[in-house]
Structure formats: structure tokens, C-alpha cells
Amino acid sequence: MPDFITVEMIDDLATGAAFLxxxxxxxxxxxxxxxxxxxxxFGPVRLMEPDNISDEAAVYTxxxxxxxxxxxxxxxxxxxxxxxxxxxEHHLGKPASAIIAAEIGGINSxxxxxxxxxxxxxLIDGDGMGRAFPSLxxxxxxxxxxxxxxxxxxxxxxxxxxxxxxxxxxxxDLSRPLxxxxxxxxxxxxYPMTGREVRSSAVFGTMHAAxxxxxxxxxxxxxxxxxxGLIKLLNDLPLYGGAxxxxxxxxxxxxxxxxxxxxxxxxxxxxxxxxxxxxxxFQNENLSxxxxxxxxxxxxxxxxxxxxxxxxxxxxxxxxxxxxxxVIGCHAPRxxxxxxxxxxxxxxxxxxxxxxxxxKQQ
Amino acid sequence: MPDFITVEMIDDLATGAAFLxxxxxxxxxxxxxxxxxxxxxFGPVRLMEPDNISDEAAVYTxxxxxxxxxxxxxxxxxxxxxxxxxxxEHHLGKPASAIIAAEIGGINSxxxxxxxxxxxxxLIDGDGMGRAFPSLxxxxxxxxxxxxxxxxxxxxxxxxxxxxxxxxxxxxDLSRPLxxxxxxxxxxxxYPMTGREVRSSAVFGTMHAAxxxxxxxxxxxxxxxxxxGLIKLLNDLPLYGGAxxxxxxxxxxxxxxxxxxxxxxxxxxxxxxxxxxxxxxFQNENLSxxxxxxxxxxxxxxxxxxxxxxxxxxxxxxxxxxxxxxVIGCHAPRxxxxxxxxxxxxxxxxxxxxxxxxxKQQ
Numbered sequence: 141m142p143d144f145i146t147v148e149m150i151d152d153l154a155t156g157a158a159f160l161x162x163x164x165x166x167x168x169x170x171x172x173x174x175x176x177x178x179x180x181x182f183g184p185v186r187l188m189e190p191d192n193i194s195d196e197a198a199v200y201t202x203x204x205x206x207x208x209x210x211x212x213x214x215x216x217x218x219x220x221x222x223x224x225x226x227x228x229e230h231h232l233g234k235p236a237s238a239i240i241a242a243e244i245g246g247i248n249s250x251x252x253x254x255x256x257x258x259x260x261x262x263l264i265d266g267d268g269m270g271r272a273f274p275s276l277x278x279x280x281x282x283x284x285x286x287x288x289x290x291x292x293x294x295x296x297x298x299x300x301x302x303x304x305x306x307x308x309x310x311x312x313d314l315s316r317p318l319x320x321x322x323x324x325x326x327x328x329x330x331y332p333m334t335g336r337e338v339r340s341s342a343v344f345g346t347m348h349a350a351x352x353x354x355x356x357x358x359x360x361x362x363x364x365x366x367x368x369g370l371i372k373l374l375n376d377l378p379l380y381g382g383a384x385x386x387x388x389x390x391x392x393x394x395x396x397x398x399x400x401x402x403x404x405x406x407x408x409x410x411x412x413x414x415x416x417x418x419x420x421x422f423q424n425e426n427l428s429x430x431x432x433x434x435x436x437x438x439x440x441x442x443x444x445x446x447x448x449x450x451x452x453x454x455x456x457x458x459x460x461x462x463x464x465x466x467v468i469g470c471h472a473p474r475x476x477x478x479x480x481x482x483x484x485x486x487x488x489x490x491x492x493x494x495x496x497x498x499x500k501q502q
Numbered sequence: 503m504p505d506f507i508t509v510e511m512i513d514d515l516a517t518g519a520a521f522l523x524x525x526x527x528x529x530x531x532x533x534x535x536x537x538x539x540x541x542x543x544f545g546p547v548r549l550m551e552p553d554n555i556s557d558e559a560a561v562y563t564x565x566x567x568x569x570x571x572x573x574x575x576x577x578x579x580x581x582x583x584x585x586x587x588x589x590x591e592h593h594l595g596k597p598a599s600a601i602i603a604a605e606i607g608g609i610n611s612x613x614x615x616x617x618x619x620x621x622x623x624x625l626i627d628g629d630g631m632g633r634a635f636p637s638l639x640x641x642x643x644x645x646x647x648x649x650x651x652x653x654x655x656x657x658x659x660x661x662x663x664x665x666x667x668x669x670x671x672x673x674x675d676l677s678r679p680l681x682x683x684x685x686x687x688x689x690x691x692x693y694p695m696t697g698r699e700v701r702s703s704a705v706f707g708t709m710h711a712a713x714x715x716x717x718x719x720x721x722x723x724x725x726x727x728x729x730x731g732l733i734k735l736l737n738d739l740p741l742y743g744g745a746x747x748x749x750x751x752x753x754x755x756x757x758x759x760x761x762x763x764x765x766x767x768x769x770x771x772x773x774x775x776x777x778x779x780x781x782x783x784f785q786n787e788n789l790s791x792x793x794x795x796x797x798x799x800x801x802x803x804x805x806x807x808x809x810x811x812x813x814x815x816x817x818x819x820x821x822x823x824x825x826x827x828x829v830i831g832c833h834a835p836r837x838x839x840x841x842x843x844x845x846x847x848x849x850x851x852x853x854x855x856x857x858x859x860x861x862k863q864q
Contacts, residue, residue, distance in 0.1 A: 231664075297668060299667045299668055300665075300666050301665050302664035303661075303662075303663050306661055314683050318676065321678075
């Protein structure tokens, strides 16, 4: 991957990010639209590796917060994003020297690229999850001791809120009800960091990884089985690995409930030939896969649903009855697998009864 | 009334403020406790008349926000109040030169006294309502063109939020869901003002008025009918007037629903001798009195329920089945009666079907 993100890379990047977003993190079509327009207007974005970040750099995140179901209909703008970041810069008295994504997802890794382009700032090749998660405290930044607050939230009316909370969980608790009041989605900037803090807490290489995943998905048609190339690539990426197809079949039932600022639900998938049934549960992101009641994969491992033919990732809000899909799983980045991490982003953090075990190779 | 508020004045002030708070604005017992402790520790508070406020003075409000039912159980502290005001001072870069109450009520006019004592600042003899109202946009400050935001909210954990909203209604919409997240009550500071803005928008003389009302209530026992002195005083106060007993009887039914950060409900009162029945509806504050279906009084006029024997005001959360009560009404300050004001704090603003008419003298 080159040192710059250019317009030509956007489609692959958005597709790959949507896959790593495990159902959440926003629609890649919208993410790509936003990003393409920004790069065409403002030019390529310089990608920054950890070694090039100075200790005292002021690094800001930008993300959309809310149920992805809403983000599809209520488009986000860079102007709203700018209100959120500028309010935080102003509050802290420190202008941004670089931008970093909070999570990897179809919108939430594309928005920071577009925003960095608009501001003429470098983007760090990394994020705070190495995937997507539904809550603010579920970040490697938090695990690394970086404070989530002060954080800012902005809406499309130019209104904004600055939250000063003592813990990331408390920032989550205060910001979530505001998402609804701000119109079910909002632009946020949280975890303002120094370069030193970024280096010690981010999951690095995820922009590279998303681009490679997107390329592997685009190249699917030359293969016997469309998902083979993607699975091979994931197994080759040191950040992930442990990839396999967990289940393949047709979607036979779907439940979605957009409440409390998230979309909760589950997707039932039946084998085309065979009697096995899989249930994928989600809260914005896919959380677990049970096949005939047996756990095949659970957070923080990545669980993504892709179209069996095109290999394209399907986000939570894109799931439809009758779709032929393959459920692909792979290991979470190692930093999400520690005992400390599992308390914050493991099964129990989502109220799930399962014990985390990394996906087993067949 | 002297130029200083002293410990000896607290009980009368709290009682009078609770009466003018028309059922809301908090419990006078708690307001008096908080205030007495502060004045004993920090000394008397200088009361400031409009003429003594300099144009460039930086005037801040402090208030409790939330359902009064909660404020009774979850006590407020001056430390939390300080977080809210200091956060706003810091955000604006302007240290406070005076404090003003946002509304008159058992807690919400006592808290600013206590806070002014702690900070050694003068308190302006006035507020933004001349009574209490349940929503942030329902102030004379708003009618006078003062912006509600930036506003701050603080909880007992030291967490706080700064809201920048384009209208007072929007500040209300954004802050209300946060009240629940902050524990169903929060300390807020809103409508930061210059001295010039205070002079052109506040309802003045309400601290004086509350003190006089409290004294009249204390002196009730020397009279044939306990409420006579209070009604006479209200009719003598130029700010109010039009006072009378709207109904007298026994509480026979009560409904309360603490949702969305407010307490909604109604209180049914039956005559002791006679068949008439009155219904008082409230949203934190008493909104209307209907006697056998006929409107006797409606917001913005003041409607307060007092104990028939002691003449002490009963707040919304203090109402109990079987209480012998007198419903006393009086006119709202004139600034709340204009056409513009009625849109913001008249019957339609509360979803009531009535047309506002000032209480008629019998």
C-alpha cells in the first residue's frame, strides 16, 4: 500500500473496512461516496505509520455514532464532523496534527479519511478496535489508559455537546441518550490523544488490512469458491488469522430492534442442503454464531456475513430474507483477547452467557 | 427587606419561594437546609438590585434540573453546583461577578443563595420566571432574547456536559435526556448573561416577594381564616395581584408519573361540604385548575396548593390523599402574559386545550 490514500483505492478500502466492521461501522457505499467526493476535492491523504508520529502530536478521532439503520437514511456531512472536531480542539486549546479512526467500518474508517483530506492532515494507519464495536468504552485506547473524554457530539443543525466524564463507560452512558436527541445519529470526536498515547494504544495497520481485504474480495470471481481468497488473505494477515467459513446458507428469519441508540437483533440462516441452522446475534455488530445451539464464534473475534456469490460484506442493516450468505470468522487482534480486554469487549460485556474461545481451525 | 440575606430569613424565604414555585422548583425543607448550612459557613449574601448591576457584569444561573420527586431523595451539593458554574465560566473565559436564580422555588431559589454565599458573590434580586416552570425555554431571559446555551450540566460524580444549542428549545431537548443519564437530576447553569442583558430580561424583586410571602404564611395563625393574610399580601404585590382562593377541600385522588425527566399528574380535590370537585393538573408545576369541568385558572398564572390549617405550600411531590387544602391562584408577572410569552409558557405550550385568561376576581 502506498503512503497516500488515493481516489482509486476508495472502493476496495470501503469494502474491506465493511468486512472488518463485522456488520456494523456503517454502509460501505455511503462511506465510499463521502470519501471519493472528499479526495476528489482535496486530494490524497497521507498515511502515517507509528514510527512517524511525534510524541507531542495532537491526534483526534472522528466517527458517526448511532444505529447504522439510521446512518443509511440520514447522511453525514464533513461540516458536522468539523463541528465536532473543532469544538474539541477549541476546548483543549490544541489544534489537530493528525486524525485517527476510532473503529474500522464501512463509514467509520472512511469518514476519517475524508475528514483528514478536508483538513489537509495526515491519517494514522490504525484505529482503536481493529474491527467495529457498538460502545465507546470498547477500544484499545481505553485498554491503553487513554481517556475517552472530553468528547464532543455534533448534529446537522450545528448544535454540539462537550462531555467530560471520568470513565469511558460513563462517557458512553452520557452520550448514548444524546444520540437519540440529536436525531438518532451524531458526529463524535473522543479519545483526544498525544502521539505517544496513540503509539502505545492503537491497533496499527488496519487501513492497510482493510485495503488488502477489499482487494481480495474484488478478486473473488477468479476462484472456484468465491470466499477462498478472502479466507486465505485473512489467515496471512498477522493482525487477524484463524479465518474460516463458519456457516453457509440462506437467511430464513431476521429480527431487528432499533432502540436505545443501537440496532439489536438476530439473523437465522439455514443450510441449503442439510438441516443445520445458524443464528447470528448482533448489537450493531455481529456478536456470536451458534449452529444448532453450539457456539462457533463469539466477540471479540470477528464475525462477518458475506454474499455467497459476490463475497461482498453485508452490514446488519443490509441483511434480507432469502439472501445466500457465508458467515466468515477470524481472530480478533491480540490486544482484544487479553483478560482485561475481555471484560470490556468480551461476551459478558454484551450480556452473553458464552466463554470466549478463539475460533478453532477445522 | 435588608440588602443582605441572612440565616434568620431563610425559613420564610424558602416557604415563600415554594409557594411561588406553584408545586415545583423543589422542596422548601431541603432548600432551607442547604441554604442555612451555607450561610452559617460563609456568611450573609448581598442582594443586588437592577440599578447596581454594571453593564459588563458576568451573571450566571445555577439550578437543579429533573423531576422534583427525585430531588427529594437525591440531595444536591454545592460542590456539584460549582462544577456546573465553573465549567461554564471556564468555557466562556469569564469569571462570575454575580449569581441569579433561574426560577423561584423551594430549591431553585435557595440553591443560588447558598451558591452565592459559597462563592462570596452578590445575588441579584430576581429570576427568569417569577415562578417555576418545567422547561428551560420557559424563561423571561428567553423572551428577552438571551441565549440559553452554552449551558452546563453536572452530576454527583464530577462528570459534566457543555451544551451548545441554537435555541432554548433545542437546549431543552438536548439536556432533558441527559437528566435521566445523570441520575434523574442534575445541576445546571444556563443563560449566561451580561449585566445589561439581566436588566432587560429578568423578573425583578422576586427574592423580596418570596420573603414577604413566607412572612405572611408564618403569620397565618392570628387570622380567622389562615389564608386571608397570604391572599391580601399577594394582592398588594405589584408583581402578582389577582389573588384568591380558587377551591378548598380534601384530596381524594392523586396520579403521578415520573417519566422523561419530569413528574406528570393530577390531583383531585373534593369539597368537604358541597359536591364540587376540582382537578389540578401538573407537570412538575401546577398547570390548571378545573372545578366541575370549568376552568378557574391556567398557566402562566400561579396556582399553588396550601395546607388549609397551616397555610404552608405543598409541592407536587408532597401531595397526599386526605390532605385538607386550599388552592390559591394569582396573576403571573405581566411579562409572562404577552402574546409572545403565551406561545412559550401558555396553555398550548403544555398541550392544554384552554385559552389563557387571567384569574378573575370574585
